[in-house]
Amino acid sequence: MVRVSPRVVVLAGGVGGSKFVLGVREALRRRGVDDTAAALTVVVNTGDDLWLSGVRLQPDVDSITYALAGVNDAERGWGRAGDSERVGRELQQWGAGWPWFTLGDLDLGTHLARTGWLRDGLTPTQVLERMSHRWPLGARLLPMTDAEVDTIVVVEDGSRLHFQEWWTRHRAGLTPTRFENPGIEVASAAPGVVKAIASADVILIAPSNPVVSIGPILAVPGLRDVLASAAAPVVGVSPIIGGKVVRGMADVCLTAIGVETSASAVAAHYGSRGSGGVLDAWLLAEEDAAVAPDVAGRGIRPLVAPLWMTDAVASAAIAEVALGAAGL
Numbered sequence: 001m002v003r004v005s006p007r008v009v010v011l012a013g014g015v016g017g018s019k020f021v022l023g024v025r026e027a028l029r030r031r032g033v034d035d036t037a038a039a040l041t042v043v044v045n046t047g048d049d050l051w052l053s054g055v056r057l058q059p060d061v062d063s064i065t066y067a068l069a070g071v072n073d074a075e076r077g078w079g080r081a082g083d084s085e086r087v088g089r090e091l092q093q094w095g096a097g098w099p100w101f102t103l104g105d106l107d108l109g110t111h112l113a114r115t116g117w118l119r120d121g122l123t124p125t126q127v128l129e130r131m132s133h134r135w136p137l138g139a140r141l142l143p144m145t146d147a148e149v150d151t152i153v154v155v156e157d158g159s160r161l162h163f164q165e166w167w168t169r170h171r172a173g174l175t176p177t178r179f180e181n182p183g184i185e186v187a188s189a190a191p192g193v194v195k196a197i198a199s200a201d202v203i204l205i206a207p208s209n210p211v212v213s214i215g216p217i218l219a220v221p222g223l224r225d226v227l228a229s230a231a232a233p234v235v236g237v238s239p240i241i242g243g244k245v246v247r248g249m250a251d252v253c254l255t256a257i258g259v260e261t262s263a264s265a266v267a268a269h270y271g272s273r274g275s276g277g278v279l280d281a282w283l284l285a286e287e288d289a290a291v292a293p294d295v296a297g298r299g300i301r302p303l304v305a306p307l308w309m310t311d312a313v314a315s316a317a318i319a320e321v322a323l324g325a326a327g328l
């Protein structure tokens with residue numbers, strides 16, 4: 001019998017996205033899928049991309065690429081393992097770039113290659129496709145859009161900061177009142193995204209920041225409609241464990257948009273597909289099992305499992321549950 005491999009789409013961003021995608025790839029391998037790159041498509045947040053010192057940075061794209069390639073700095077959660085900072089220090093001597101924003105030498109090689117190809121006229125999708133050839137990633141990565149979309153944080157005194165400044169310089173210490181994605185209203189999904197979602201067997205929402213990672217993906221015009229009409233079930237994984245964020249600043253982001261930092265509030269924020277939202281099922285941490293009835297009451301099927309992505313084995317176990325929820 002010919003084994004038909006499942007088509008899995010993951011919406012992802014940042015560190016939580018990287019770890020989860022590694023788990024999904026491993027879960028597919030365990031199912032005997034040889035060509036995981038054909039089976040697994042990752043739609044990556046590009047809302048926190050930026051131009052700095054003349055180069056295009058794509059933090060979430062790079063985090064996921066480096067993690068799949070096994071060349072990521074797992075400790076920091078971004079950048080390349082064993083990187084040095086000679087060029088970054090030299091840029092600082094020139095007063096170029098941001099003194100609080102570290103640009104590693106190897107990482108700068110990525111940004112230079114990308115920027116050169118963009119300048120040559122390639123689209124971000126084409127650049128990412130080209131970059132995906134360097135290492136056997138075992139997944140197809142697509143940017144959410146080819147348009148340049150920013151994430152701007154409006155803080156209490158009315159100042160407007162780029163997300164990277166708000167996060168890396170101020171460590172989310174300036175209270176946000178709003179997150180804006182200028183450019184998103186005229187953006188469209190990158191080539192391949194709609195087809196991947198429409199023909200998927202399961203669509204997974206990674207345990208990434210619901211506001212600044214998954215939020216921009218869902219804000220790409222038309223994407224919510226594609227999710228709403230997709231034949232496949234949409235299974236989300238909670239980024240909240242025991243009422244707390246695992247790392248990063250999702251709690252600050254959620255508070256700013258009036259959502260409590262709890263697994264059930266985030267499920268409610270995404271909403272059930274039956275009532276105009278995006279979720280069919282929601283994977284909760286064991287620590288949050290008590291909110292399962294609340295999630296069910298919102299028309300979303302609750303699933304409970306250990307959600308700490310401590311290593312590849314733990315991430316794969318989570319992915320197994322998510323795939324299992326779709327009968328895969």
Ligand code: FO1
Pocket residue numbers: 013014015048057058059060062063078079100101102103107164167168
């Ligand atoms: N995060 C930091 O906390 N400090 C940095 O200096 C920093 C530099 C950096 C450079 C390139 C890159 O792709 C990511 C970088 N990040 C840094 C991570 C990034 O700010 C965020 O964690 C993500 O954008 C959120 O997903």
